[in-house]
Amino acid sequence: MTLDPSFMWTAFLSLFKALPTTLMITFVSVICGLFIGTVVALCRIYRIPGLSQLSTAYVTFIRGTPMLMHLLIIYFGLPILIDSLAAKWEWSFTSASIPLIGFVFIAFSITAGAYMSEVVRAGIVAVDRGQIEAAHSIGMTTPQALRRIVLPQALAVSLPNLSNSVIGMLHGSTLAYTISVVEINAQALVVAANNWKYFEAYIAAAVLFWGLTLLIERGSGWLEKRLNAYHRGGVM
Structure with missing residues (x-):
């Protein structure tokens, strides 16, 4: 078997057809997961009766089972x-009435929520508790203190781990092909099946995922610098 660089380039261009689906899966799961994770983290930190125990069970179960299992449980x-x-x-x-990608959104959002809850919880705990007490002393309620003081600082602290979660969900989107959603991995399989050049097709897919990962890392680094400059009193 010989490597066919020309087909590798052809496969690479063909993979862009599935790029919007991959990005949509990643974006929706990350945004919904961040919302779920924040709610779960707050329930656990403030030990809300009933919800705290339920949140702990949710995080333990999701983190203790494979991502593919979540997708199949939701799908069936x-x-x-x-x-x-x-x-x-x-x-x-x-x-x-539910499109196939809808099952992917639900399953991956649930998965992302469990992992991001730990990231958010660690970020909130890292913020000096004295700041909340100071906010209370000037008349702020706890929700106001969280929204205006704690969560922005927790975001800055958690950003590196959040970017890792985004990358993890990007790579995890390849599992969507198991229920016939055509993302980058599935598109590579389709291209390869037509020509029996699986090696070249998957190298092209790997290069595309690598490029997307680099973009996320660069964007995260830029945002982290901006947030740190803001919290130090620098000019945005």
């Missing part, structure tokens, strides 16, 4: 739940 389990409720309440909406 959610339609059973939706269709049973639709039959009981005579809904017109059924699981058939």
